Amino acid sequence: MSVSAAIRRITIPQLRARKGQEPIVALTAYTTPVARLLDPHVDVLLVGDSVGMVVHGLDSTVGVTVEMMALHTAAVRRGSVRAAIVTDLPFGSYQASPRDAFAAAHRLMVEGASAVKLEGGAEMAETVAFLTARGIPVMGHVGLLPQSVNMLGGYNARGRSPEEAERILAAAKAMVEAGAFSLVIEGTVEPLARRITEEVAVPTIGIGASVDCDGQVLVVDDLLGLTGAGTPRFVRRYADLAGAITEAASAFAADVKARRFPGPEHVFAEKKPS
Numbered sequence: 576m577s578v579s580a581a582i583r584r585i586t587i588p589q590l591r592a593r594k595g596q597e598p599i600v601a602l603t604a605y606t607t608p609v610a611r612l613l614d615p616h617v618d619v620l621l622v623g624d625s626v627g628m629v630v631h632g633l634d635s636t637v638g639v640t641v642e643m644m645a646l647h648t649a650a651v652r653r654g655s656v657r658a659a660i661v662t663d664l665p666f667g668s669y670q671a672s673p674r675d676a677f678a679a680a681h682r683l684m685v686e687g688a689s690a691v692k693l694e695g696g697a698e699m700a701e702t703v704a705f706l707t708a709r710g711i712p713v714m715g716h717v718g719l720l721p722q723s724v725n726m727l728g729g730y731n732a733r734g735r736s737p738e739e740a741e742r743i744l745a746a747a748k749a750m751v752e753a754g755a756f757s758l759v760i761e762g763t764v765e766p767l768a769r770r771i772t773e774e775v776a777v778p779t780i781g782i783g784a785s786v787d788c789d790g791q792v793l794v795v796d797d798l799l800g801l802t803g804a805g806t807p808r809f810v811r812r813y814a815d816l817a818g819a820i821t822e823a824a825s826a827f828a829a830d831v832k833a834r835r836f837p838g839p840e841h842v843f844a845e846k847k848p849s
C-alpha cells in the first residue's frame with residue numbers, strides 16, 4: 576500500500592470506462608489560476624482552441640497556433656493535479672498528414688496534455704489510428720466544427736437534414752473505429768446527439784448537443800458570464816463575472832479620482848515603530 580494518499584490524475588482508460596456511468600464533467604481552462612479553481616470539480620480540463628477567440632480576441636479559431644496551445648497547456652498543467660488535460664490540436668497542425676499531427680500532438684503532450692482532441696470525420700480516421708497506435712490518446716470532435724467555419728459560413732447547428740445527420744453519425748463511428756477514446760459532439764440537433772451516444776461504445780461529451788450525452792462541456796468564460804453578446808445559445812450562465820469586473824473597475828476609478836485609494840494601510844511608513 577502506498578504511504579501517501581496522493582491524488583492521482585484521472586486516466587484516459589478511466590474516462591473511457593465512464594460510458595453509460597456517471598456523466599463526465601468537463602470545462603475549458605486556459606490559465607493556471609482558473610485551472611486551480613476548476614480542478615477539484617471537473618474530470619477533464621479542456622485546453623480548447625476557443626482560447627483564440629475568448630482570450631486572444633481572434634474572430635475564429637482558425638488563427639490559433641501550436642505555440643499558443645503549448646503555452647496554455649503548460650499553464651493549465653501547472654494549476655491542476657486531478658483532472659485529465661485534453662488539448663485541442665489547432666487548425667493546420669493535423670489536417671495535412673498523420674506525421675504533422677503526431678509532431679503537433681507530441682509537442683502538446685510534452686507540455687502536459689494527457690490527450691489531444693481533433694475535429695473531423697471519416698477523413699481524419701487514418702490520423703486518429705496513426706496517433707493512437709503510437710501512444711497518443713485522441714478525443715474526436717464531430718458535429719459543428721469551428722475550425723471549418725470558412726467552409727460552413729457560420730456556427731449554426733448541424734444535422735438538420737437526414738443526409739447531414741448520417742454523415743455526422745458516420746464521422747463519429749469512423750473516429751471511434753480508428754481508436755478515439757471519447758467524442759465531443761458540438762452543435763447538433765438533439766436526436767442526432769442521442770443517437771450517436773447510443774451507437775458508439777465510447778463516452779460522448781456534449782456542447783449544444785443533448786442531456787443524454789455521457790458528459791457535458793462548456794467554455795469556462797461563457798459559464799462565468801465573461802463573454803457578452805454572441806455567446807452561444809447552448810450556454811447556461813452560472814455567474815456574472817463581467818458585472819463583477821465592471822463594478823470593481825468603476826469603484827477603483829472613483830476611489831483613485833477622489834484620493835480614497837491608497838489608504839494608510841496600503842502605503843509604507845518611513846520607519847517601523849519599535
Ligand SMILES: Nc1nc(=O)c2c([nH]1)NC[C@@H]1CN(c3ccc(C(=O)N[C@@H](CCC(=O)O)C(=O)O)cc3)CN21
Pocket residue numbers: 624625628629636721729730731732762794796797802805806807808809
Ligand atoms: N465563447 C465561446 N464559446 C464557445 O462555445 C465557442 C467559442 N467561444 N469559440 C469556439 C467555438 C465556436 N463556437 C460557437 C460560436 C458561436 C455560436 C453561435 O453563435 N451560435 C448561434 C447560432 C449562430 C447561427 O445561427 O449562425 C446560437 O444562437 O447559439 C455557436 C458555437 C463554440 N465554441
Ligand SMILES: CC(C)C(=O)C(=O)O
Pocket residue numbers: 603621622623624625626663716759761782792793794
Ligand atoms: C468547446 C470545446 C469543445 C472546444 O473545442 C473548445 O473550447 O475549443
Ligand SMILES: [Mg+2]
Pocket residue numbers: 623624625636663721
Ligand atoms: Mg475547440
